[in-house]
Amino acid sequence: MAHAQEEAVVSGKVTDSSGGVLPGVTVRAVHEATGNAFEAVTDGLGAYRMAVRVGAFRITGQLQGFNASARAVELLLGQTAVVNLQMSPAGVAETVTVTGEAALIETT
Numbered sequence: 001m002a003h004a005q006e007e008a009v010v011s012g013k014v015t016d017s018s019g020g021v022l023p024g025v026t027v028r029a030v031h032e033a034t035g036n037a038f039e040a041v042t043d044g045l046g047a048y049r050m051a052v053r054v055g056a057f058r059i060t061g062q063l064q065g066f067n068a069s070a071r072a073v074e075l076l077l078g079q080t081a082v083v084n085l086q087m088s089p090a091g092v093a094e095t096v097t098v099t100g101e102a103a104l105i106e107t108t
Helices: none
Strands: 008-016 026-031 037-041 047-052 055-062 069-075 080-082 085-087
Touching: 008 026, 008 055, 008 069, 026 047, 037 047, 055 085, 069 085
Parallel strands: 008 080, 008 085
Antiparallel strands: 008 047, 026 037, 026 055, 055 069
């Protein structure tokens, strides 16, 4: 007897904090019960779409120069869930190290 694989679809759009679309974002869906991961990359319109198993997922988006964004979603059999993500620019971190020596002063 054949057994059909239970599937659902998650799709959405990834934007920045001003509403602009973000192409090239890696969107990762991790099935919370099994740890199985599914990945997609946003297209030129900031959209992604991936087929996944049913169950609870943690959806994350990552792109260099932006803070990661995450959402949790429960997917049912045959469901198409729209999960939009918004990412904010990462802060610039800079470190400055100054080293120096005091000059010796001869007092005599």
